[in-house]
Amino acid sequence: DYNIIVDLGSGDGGITKLLATRVPHKRVIAIDANPAMTAYGQSVNSLSTIEYITQDMSVSWPELSDDIRRLESKVDLIFSNFCFHYFNDKSQLLSQCRQLLATGGCIHAVCILHYDLNHKLPANARKEWCLSIDQQMDVWRRALEGNGFAIDVFECKDETYPMSRQQIIAVLPVTIATLKSKFETNEQFVSETRGLEDIMFDVLCNPVADRHNPNAWTQFLANKDVNEVVIHIGCGPGNTAKLLAKELNPEHIVGIDINPNMIASAKQHNAMANTDYYIQDITHEWSQWDKSLQKLAGKVSVIYSNFTMHWVRESDTAAQNMAKLLSNDGIIVMDILYCGHIYGTAGADKRAELERQLRYPSEQRVVGQWVTAFKSAGLNRIHIKYWEPKSFLTDSAGAEEMNAVLRELIVKSFETRMMSKTLFNGKDLIECNRELWNFVISK
Ligand SMILES: C[S@@+](CC[C@H](N)C(=O)[O-])C[C@H]1O[C@@H](n2cnc3c(N)ncnc32)[C@H](O)[C@@H]1O
Structure with missing residues (x-):
């Protein structure tokens, strides 16, 4: 039984509600940076034990609202689904978590690792900012250990999602947008990710090809009737x-x-x-x-x-x-x-x-x-x-x-x-x- 659960990056609250119905608790605090998300959660996924709070968790501890800081050392479980990858400064995020958690409290988080785009690219085209899966796991491991967390389970799963043409077209730009946290400014992000669709598409959707096709995405979009x-x-x-x-x-x-x-x-x-x-x-x-x-x-x-x-x-x-x-x-x-x-x-x-x-x-x-x-x-x-x-x-x-x-x-x-x-x-x-x-x- 948990006294207080935090759902960090609760989005529309769908998962928050599911969590609240499955895991015994007294209070669930659903935190999201986007006010539209918390408003939606409040209206569509409300329960008497869930409180929705709008808060950007990437700021420093003193900048957090009183509502959040009042939870210091009181939270038993920090749950987070598909949100931690948005944080550029992993160590600061985990230090916030540390501060919120009660003694014996724990984090249960699922987040995305970025694709290793470099493995298909020729040496001269490799992106310096793109880390391999092992390197990304290391960043998380160091940030966890640096904040005094003992790691119970730490695993990377390679999931396969069958996607339709329309879904691929919708998802690819979103996947590229998740790279934003790697860059200091929007200009850097835009210039570094220009033309990345072709590389990303090739890595994601064309695993059979052993060599990189620099025009994979452009060709995919153009060849609507490729399947005769x-x-x-x-x-x-x-x-x-x-x-x-x-x-x-x-x-x-x-x-x-x-x-x-x-x-x-x-x-x-x-x-x-x-x-x-x-x-x-x-x-x-x-x-x-x-x-x-x-x-x-x-x-x-x-x-x-x-x-x-x-x-x-x-x-x-x-x-x-x-x-x-x-x-x-x-x-x-x-x-x-x-x-x-x-x-x-x-x-x-x-x-x-x-x-x-x-x-x-x-x-x-x-x-x-x-x-x-x-x-x-x-x-x-x-x-x-x-x-x-x-x-x-x-x-x-x-x-x-x-x-x-x-x-x-x-x-x-x-x-x-x-x-x-x-x-x-x-x-x-x-x-x-x-x-x-x-x-x-x-x-
Ligand atoms: C992909 S959604 C996941 C939502 C929900 N956890 C789920 O599984 O359905 C990620 C959510 O994280 C939120 N988010 C991203 N950065 C955040 C931050 N710095 N602080 C709080 N929430 C953040 C976004 O607004 C978004 O609603």
Whole structure:
């Protein structure tokens, strides 16, 4: 139980309210420099125990308002989400925190580290002010230790965010704006970050390219219709086709699925002028493929596949076929859901059923097989990332798509590995972390 919690940089108060509902406390002081934010928090995210205070925390202790200074040595927890990176003087920030905290109090903060832009740049173009991840961690470590903090947990996580074209366009300038604290004046910031979009975009969104493309961002903005043909493998009932149409704006979208019922449903519910759906097993030899699909050889700019490839065992043939379809500068974006853990939790009685449905090798083998398959197919630029996006399983939704035995085993496997939380009445909704290997592949 906390007596006083400070949420430093509380923004619109959404997280503050969540914090207040989850963590027992007497008072939560939500501090933000932006009066519009505290006003919004007060009107939309108020609770009887939350007090919103407008205060720029980057000033020195004597310059802080009386309301804040009165909290000296009284705060049990300083919580901060996505705010500490705004502070230029980390040591001063932590000294303020030190002064606010009661004996035994602690800070729980999540903040952004800036991308290491230099690692892609040639030596003569490197930015002096841009630190590597290790150097940035060192700055924080020194500031923490310099202010007498003992560090319990200190980790840097590499998160993957799937983003649409529109989101990328919106987020990139914001990401550059977070660099502002590195410069003394606005003029310096403007002159030092001129043209940075290209570098930033290249580092963030084009991880497959091994050399820096100095015009990456400009080209991205200009080539609105770069994705002429998009193939969605395992398109199911075609819901994603609409998203792909909106985000990638291709001339032609082709959904393929092995299941005739899915294709029938896609044709019925998600037909669009520039969309075609085909029943096609991607592990069939190319010569047996649907003739219309064969005509797309060498013309496909994006092959996209989501939650599908874990069913595909014949990765060699599948990779050969994808390579056949791909245009010279096309890319494959796909993921592999790891389901192999489920065997460990299945009892002997369920094994046979599971074998029939999943036939899943070890994680190392399944990822390795795909890498080898793509390389043998001449696709050598392979970028792989592991991540655990949150998802929800319900007792009823999707039941028609998934066999009951498999569903039960998946849930049990999440539970035994402490990866699931059961929400709502302990029954209906299971929150779990999917274990995904993301692949981005090109020639
Ligand atoms: C990205 S938002 C995060 C908001 C909230 N914590 C959340 O997770 O939704 C960062 C917030 O930090 C605030 N902030 C930035 N610099 C600050 C400073 N020097 N003192 C207080 N708040 C600051 C901004 O006004 C903004 O509302």
